[in-house]
Amino acid sequence: SSSLTEAKEFVKRLRRQTDLCNMIKTVRALLNDNNTVTVLRSGLHAIFNEKSLDVTKNLFQEKFRNSKKRQKNLQLKCLKNFISSLTSSTDIRDLLSGLSSDLQTFVIKPSKSKEAFKKQASDFMLKWNLLLSNVGKILTINRTDSFG
Numbered sequence: 001s002s003s004l005t006e007a008k009e010f011v012k013r014l015r016r017q018t019d020l021c022n023m024i025k026t027v028r029a030l031l032n033d034n035n036t037v038t039v040l041r042s043g044l045h046a047i048f049n050e051k052s053l054d055v056t057k058n059l060f061q062e063k064f065r066n067s068k069k070r071q072k073n074l075q076l077k078c079l080k081n082f083i084s085s086l087t088s089s090t091d092i093r094d095l096l097s098g099l100s101s102d103l104q105t106f107v108i109k110p111s112k113s114k115e116a117f118k119k120q121a122s123d124f125m126l127k128w129n130l131l132l133s134n135v136g137k138i139l140t141i142n143r144t145d146s147f148g
């Protein structure tokens with residue numbers, strides 16, 4: 001029974017690793033195409049300029065509206081930093097390193113304890129997934145050239 005559970009977990013990890021490797025291959029190919037990167041950047045900049053993400057920003061700040069600790073929108077900062085480092089021929093390792101640095105600065109270092117880190121990390125991931133879902137939806141609906 002224990003071996004079966006461990007084998008299942010190993011298979012899950014292997015699938016995630018394979019999915020990640022395939023995604024990285026795809027992203028590398030896209031990053032080497034100057035036209036694709038230019039169109040994607042312009043679409044992402046247009047989303048910010050059109051204020052398409054205002055609903056998402058309001059959701060992020062709703063929880064902290066009356067609180068002394070006003071939430072700075074860390075997810076938007078990370079996304080903007082990611083977009084600013086997104087150029088053609090950028091190595092995916094550089095993009096991931098920048099994102100890792102932002103996570104270190106905004107999530108890991110400010111955590112005072114293990115419990116605080118878990119709460120802050122889960123909160124960040126929830127909002128990050130919401131933000132990326134909304135960006136993907138907006139690109140799909142309004143900016144199909146950027147999404148492709």
